[in-house]
Amino acid sequence: MTYQRLYQPKVKTGNWLEELHLKEDTMKDFLNKRERGELLSQKVDFLKQNILSPVNLSATINGELRFGDVVMLVNVGGKDREHSALSINANVDNLTKTFPPSIKMPCGVSAGKGIQACIRTAFIITSVDGSPEQSTLHYDQSFALRTTSGFAKGLYLTSDKPRFLKTAKKSGLQDVYLDETLSALSWWKISHFDPQERFESEGLPVPANEKVLVVHTMTNEGLAVLSEKLLWTAYGREYEVVAHTFLDTHRAEQDVNFWILGTSDPAGEGLLFLRHLQL
Incomplete structure (x- = not known):
């Protein structure tokens, strides 16, 4: 038919x-x-x-970090991971409905493989003990890490002990995130990366662009990058960031805990810490 x-x-x-x-x-x-x-x-x-708007990092003339300096926190990398920068992990759900829009809470962090000085990766060394602006930061002195004002809203890098509903997404370890309130949970300190030099360095000025440990003051856990825990972000695949001290068989911190607080070159020749990463 x-x-x-x-x-x-x-x-x-x-x-x-x-x-x-x-x-x-x-x-x-x-x-x-x-x-x-x-x-x-x-x-x-x-x-x-x-x-991703560019940000000018501070230029350290004498090589010492000071309160008010704008820096990048760069993990030195290792055998199984690339160098990475501590970054604001904001997506479209983190945009406020105000005008102009900005980042809203809650907002996490991650370690991005793109080493670029921008709003996403810039942090300001902020005093928590009354130290004046531009005074020298010393080893084991508490401070806060604050994002830039404006679009990034001046949020503080914060961490707390793991709880049932408050852990890192992938690993379940101590979470690291951004919070708008400055509290004891937002206090960090710098320790020498070499345990044998740690006691002698206590109280000395913290050098910029050198390998150090960034330690959460309240929990005494080191800021770390987990190469095996990958996050899918709006900026690509990045590493999870936690507060946890990873020790080797000699009870020394591993390279996942090694960071460089990077600044720019006073002579205008780019970012000083890039030279150290290439060594």
Whole structure:
């Protein structure tokens, strides 16, 4: 039996009117969202345009870190991982609805493989004990790490002991995140990376662009990068960051706990710490 067309193509059949209105409403909704900048692609572009804006790191003339310095925290890397920078792990869900938009809580951190001085990777060494601006930071002296103001909102790098509903997403270890409140949970200190030099270095100025340990003051756990725990972020695949001290068989910290607080070259020749990473 051959098929016979009962209607010409121009004849409207079925729920054609409802389908037409639905298509028109969908198009109107799309155009309205695009006009307001609410499309997902527009939000992603806006986020990256702002959070990846370049930032000028501080230039240390005598090689010592000071309160108020803008630095990058760069993990030195190892056999199974690349160098990585402590980074704000914000996605489109972390954008406020205020104008202009900025980052809102909760917001995590990660270790990005792109070594770029920008809003996402810049942190300000902030006093918590009344030390004046531009005074020298010393080993074992408590301080806070604050993001830049404006889009990054001046948030503090914070950590707390693991709890049932508050642990690192992948590893279950002590979580590290950003918080808008400065408290004892936001206090960190610098220790010498070599245990044999640790006692002698106590109270000495902390050098910039040198390998050190960044330790959470309250829990005494070291800031660490986990190469085997990968996070899928809006910026690509990155490492999970936790507060946990990893020791080798000699009871010395492993390279996952080694960081460089990087600054720029006073002579204008780029980032000083890049030379140390290439050694």
